[in-house]
Amino acid sequence: MPSSTVENYLKAILHLQGEGRGSTTVGEISRELEVTPGTVTIMMRHLKERGLVAYEPRRGLSLKPRGVTEAMKVVRRHRLIETFLVEVMGLDWSEVHEEAEILEHVISDRLLDRINEMLGEPTHDPHGDPIPDRNGVVAKDLAMPLLEAAAGRYRVVRVSDEDSALLEWLNEKGVRIGEEFEVSDSDRAAGVLELSRRGGKRVQLGLQVAGQVFVESVA
Numbered sequence: 001m002p003s004s005t006v007e008n009y010l011k012a013i014l015h016l017q018g019e020g021r022g023s024t025t026v027g028e029i030s031r032e033l034e035v036t037p038g039t040v041t042i043m044m045r046h047l048k049e050r051g052l053v054a055y056e057p058r059r060g061l062s063l064k065p066r067g068v069t070e071a072m073k074v075v076r077r078h079r080l081i082e083t084f085l086v087e088v089m090g091l092d093w094s095e096v097h098e099e100a101e102i103l104e105h106v107i108s109d110r111l112l113d114r115i116n117e118m119l120g121e122p123t124h125d126p127h128g129d130p131i132p133d134r135n136g137v138v139a140k141d142l143a144m145p146l147l148e149a150a151a152g153r154y155r156v157v158r159v160s161d162e163d164s165a166l167l168e169w170l171n172e173k174g175v176r177i178g179e180e181f182e183v184s185d186s187d188r189a190a191g192v193l194e195l196s197r198r199g200g201k202r203v204q205l206g207l208q209v210a211g212q213v214f215v216e217s218v219a
């Protein structure tokens with residue numbers, strides 16, 4: 001089994017079990033990775049033998065501590081590579097996710113350490129995702145989806161890195177990490193959320209986009 005395949009499974013489980021319950025299912029993994037449930041089941045037996053997942057057929061499955069550490073290493077590589085591609089190579093934040101999906105499986109620890117040093121040991125990637133440290137420990141993310149934000153003042157702290165069209169659209173609207181906006185909830189019933197900047201320029205977001213932009217409240 002190529003190690004990149006194992007790594008993608010570990011990363012997918014980490015992502016899925018992170019959303020609430022602390023466990024996931026064969027069905028969810030099969031949808032996430034677009035493979036058949038049978039293929040997932042075979043892989044889960046393999047990962048169980050390697051001590052990376054806790055898995056009983058027809059019950060929830062989750063990463064064991066070793067599995068979490070391995071998955072976090074891949075996440076660290078992914079996020080450092082994205083940061084390198086933007087900060088050093090000058091790529092746009094909408095262009096780097098797909099590249100990082102490939103490079104995260106092939107880059108050596110030595111090169112990664114060098115990249116980390118060169119970047120000044122960054123804590124977050126260009127999309128605002130926290131970068132796990134060498135031991136796979138990651139800062140807790142307290143951001144909420146813009147979708148759930150009541151009227152008030154917020155700072156953009158993170159956006160989903162997977163949808164390049166979304167990132168290009170945010171470029172056009174000038175929505176960036178660290179920017180502050182006032183949210184008014186007046187149009188929410190119509191499926192639109194409105195942000196206004198201090199300068200007065202307004203941006204309207206569809207609710208689906210607002211689910212992929214994460215903010216924290218500004219006191």
Ligand SMILES: [Zn+2]
Pocket residue numbers: 078082096097098100161162
């Ligand atoms: Zn990414």
